[in-house]
Amino acid sequence: MNSIQKMLVALVLVNLAGFAYGIFFYWQQLNEINPLLWIFVIDSPLYVFLIAIVFSLALFRIKNDLLNFVAGAGALKIGLWSMFAILFYNEFFLAPQNVAWYSVLFALHAGMVLEGLFLAGGRASKKIVFSALAWFLASDFFDYVIGTYPSALPQNAGKLLITSIFTLALSLFSIAVFYYASKKKTNLFAWSRELGELRKQVVS
Numbered sequence: 001m002n003s004i005q006k007m008l009v010a011l012v013l014v015n016l017a018g019f020a021y022g023i024f025f026y027w028q029q030l031n032e033i034n035p036l037l038w039i040f041v042i043d044s045p046l047y048v049f050l051i052a053i054v055f056s057l058a059l060f061r062i063k064n065d066l067l068n069f070v071a072g073a074g075a076l077k078i079g080l081w082s083m084f085a086i087l088f089y090n091e092f093f094l095a096p097q098n099v100a101w102y103s104v105l106f107a108l109h110a111g112m113v114l115e116g117l118f119l120a121g122g123r124a125s126k127k128i129v130f131s132a133l134a135w136f137l138a139s140d141f142f143d144y145v146i147g148t149y150p151s152a153l154p155q156n157a158g159k160l161l162i163t164s165i166f167t168l169a170l171s172l173f174s175i176a177v178f179y180y181a182s183k184k185k186t187n188l189f190a191w192s193r194e195l196g197e198l199r200k201q202v203v204s
Contacts, residue, residue, distance in 0.1 A: 004198050008055050015052035015115075018108070019045045029151040040142035043150070044082060044112070047074040051115055058202040065123045065204055069178055070132045072119030077136065077174040079112035081167060085153065088163065092154045116174075117188050118195075122203040124182035129175060136171035143167065 001009075022045025023030075030038055039046065050071035057064065086093045086106050093102040143149040144164035153160065180186070189195040 003194065004201055005059060007194075007198055008059050008201070011055045011115075012052050012059075015048045015055065018048040018112075019052065021045075022048065025152075026150070032151075033148065037142065037146070037148050040139055040146070040148040041150075043074075043078045043139070043143075044109070047071055047078050047116075048112065051075055051119075054119065054202060061201060063122075063202070063204040065125070066128050066131065068119050068122050068203060069124050069128050069182075070135065072116045072122075073132055073174040073178040074136070075112050075116030075119075076177065077116075077170045079109045079116060080174075081170055082106075082109040082112075084166060085150075085163065088159065089154050089156075118199065119203060120178050120181035120188065121184070121186040122182060124179060129179050132178075133171070133175050136175065137168075140164070140168050140171055 022042060026042055026045065029041055033041060050067065054064075054068055054071050057067075083106055086102050086109075092098065144160075144167070149160075149163075153163070187196070187199065189199055
């Protein structure tokens with residue numbers, strides 16, 4: 001096993017661990033909601049799981065442009081959303097009894113943003129872009145109209161409205177970033193030879 005394969009295996013394991021923790025984090029909420037809606041609840045776990053699939057396929061030199069786009073843009077969106085939520089609801093998440101753990105989660109979601117950006121710059125047809133946009137908007141609809149947003153958010157109607165608007169803006173922003181990156185063939189990791197080689201095996 002060469003160094004690139006070892007890195008891919010490590011990334012797969014890290015993301016699967018993140019997925020497992022995410023399911024644990026959402027477990028109570030999942031038990032209180034229709035299983036048909038679970039996919040709209042597990043935002044962070046969903047995208048780290050998709051990224052784990054992306055890296056798993058890369059081990060076999062298989063690339064899927066739609067999967068890469070959705071996983072990457074989704075990780076960018078949800079990573080930024082989680083960092084925003086921790087700061088915006090700081091009276092709860094950064095309260096003395098919670099600050100240590102949510103500071104760790106803030107850092108982990110910053111890593112999620114980086115993973116998302118790692119996948120930026122691949123091929124993206126208009127069909128891929130509009131499919132991803134439709135999925136993100138559907139997810140936002142279920143979160144803030146049906147009510148599948150994270151139950152950990154403190155109940156504050158004013159802040160929830162702002163959060164919903166910010167989430168919609170993030171959906172559009174993340175799609176725009178990935179679409180622009182696909183047109184410009186952006187590679188934010190070209191500065192590292194090893195990361196560049198890894199990216200070649202992952203992004204088309």
